[in-house]
């Protein structure tokens with residue numbers, strides 16, 4: 001997937017987290033988490049607030065110690081090593097830039113700690129300032145920078161140390177949308193340019209999907225699903241993941257038929273055909289998940305799918321959300337692209353709705 | 366100059382004493398009348414006594430008291446008699462050493478307390494404040510039964526068999542004055558330093574550690590520089606107070622460690638020479654003021670060297 005995965009040392013995970021558990025008093029922040037993060041990968045930890053993302057990142061960085069379990073960085077057990085003995089660097093949620101130092105001094109800090117020579121430091125700082133496009137800001141004080149510039153200083157300060165693993169704790173959370181999208185591009189560009197392993201913590205599904213090679217979706221201190229963005233998006237393994245990523249219809253019913261990975265769900269007397277996630281028995285209660293944009297709206301004259309009546313049409317900028325009531329009284333939402341002359345359906349229209357069986361996932365409830 | 370330095374240093378905003386002085390300056394440009402009470406206060410408690418002293422210092426002293434007759438004799442006496450100049454020199458030396466010692470004692474305490482957890486922090490602060498609820502004079506007297514010939518320390522030394530007869534170099538010398546002054550002014554050094562340490566973002570320490578700094582290097586490169594405004598503020602106050610120390614050198618010092626205030630006091634109380642006393646006070650004030658100007662220009666230099674703004 002990435003040039004560096006074929007370089008020397010391939011085969012050993014950049015970070016290996018093994019059965020890590022962490023408690024704070026009553027709270028179990030991490031509950032037996034295991035993970036293998038590949039070299040050069042852009043990996044995201046995605047989950048709602050309080051699910052333990054930061055705690056996991058802080059354990060990898062050495063700021064917290066796991067109650068049990070192990071963390072290996074480049075194959076070496078880092079045990080209770082303090083942060084200053086690890087080849088990781090962190091970009092903190094609130095940046096934590098040194099207010100008494102200039103931009104250049106902030107960036108040079110890590111190199112000075114490693115006793116790199118002055119000329120080497122100047123060269124590296126100059127290079128990294130160019131990479132984050134802050135060439136002319138080296139002499140500025142931190143409080144003379146805009147939010148996006150501070151962000152890039154924080155990124156530069158970590159990256160200049162050429163860490164094996166870069167840890168990013170919701171680094172873009174404080175920025176407005178415009179700036180965040182811009183920083184997404186920059187992060188991607190920098191990741192490609194540097195080739196080290198990035199671990200990003202975020203609660204923003206769009207961020208995780210657009211940036212990552214792989215995503216671990218977390219909930220309540222556990223990893224719920226791990227896979228590529230496309231995997232997780234189109235094949236969520238449970239209702240939590242489906243709900244957390246994108247927008248989906250949830251149709252509750254019972255399993256009418258199930259084979260190895262195909263199945264049918266009966267709800268309101270109607271059959272929904274799709275693929276199954278996990279082993280399902282005929283007759284057991286189950287839920288079908290169908291993404292809004294995977295539900296197609298066809299003219300009433302069509303023969304495919306189910307007949308339905310349009311109940312609502314809502315404009316969502318680049319798309320329309322059409323709510324229909326299908327056979328059996330089931331309400332479904334479809335997201336369709338808006339065309340220049342507006343949407344073709346209107347309130348009260350009789351239509352048919354259809355989906356490809358591989359887009360509909362039947363889950364154990 | 367000093368105040369200007371403080372007000373430009375972003376971390377001083379919440380410091381006591383210092384910030385309190387720069388705030389009215391800034392506000393002055395808006396509504397001058399808002400300053401009226403402060404100006405009245407300043408006039409009543411600062412300008413009037415100093416002006417009175419200044420006038421008195423030019424009066425003539427006679428055997429029966431002072432006469433409103435202009436003379437420069439008082440200042441001639443001060444600059445003519447080596448005893449006065451050497452007293453001033455000693456005062457400045459004692460004040461400087463006291464400031465340094467107080468800093469060395471207070472800084473680690475402030476650092477430890479500021480890094481303590483909630484409950485321990487409150488307890489530690491309570492114990493630091495506790496002695497200061499009694500009078501300064503009582504706190505100075507306290508050292509007599511501690512350092513004296515039959516005092517607690519001699520008692521312990523004898524009990525532990527370290528000495529056979531009580532030692533008498535514990536008190537009535539400059540060393541004892543330092544003990545008393547450091548103890549007396551501890552809080553004024555501790556508080557501003559503690560404040561600047563306490564409000565530091567602890568994430569900065571994590572960031573330093575993340576970037577490869579050991580705890581010691583984190584201290585020198587991050588914690589200490591960010592606490593310098595507190596250090597300057599504490600040093601300023603302690604130096605100022607120590608220059609005017611009276612009770613402590615009187616009680617604990619010997620004849621050779623008397624300070625300017627003792628000499629000045631004796632002019633008022635014993636010699637009944639208010640004119641010379643006033644002239645001495647004015648001279649001390651000018652010297653202290655000069656020290657501050659020197660110090661603050663040095664601080665300005667320090668600021669330039671450390672790459673801070675302006």
Ligand SMILES: Nc1ncnc2c1ncn2[C@@H]1O[C@H](COP(=O)(O)OP(=O)(O)O)[C@@H](O)[C@H]1O
Pocket residue numbers: 024025027028029047048049050051052053054055056
């Ligand atoms: N230092 C701490 N002390 C007590 N509880 C903590 C501490 N750090 C995290 N927690 C708790 O652990 C859980 C996970 O926190 P965190 O890892 O910060 O979540 P996230 O980053 O996913 O929002 C939360 O319930 C949080 O309250």
Ligand SMILES: [Mg+2]
Pocket residue numbers: 053054170
């Ligand atoms: Mg977090």
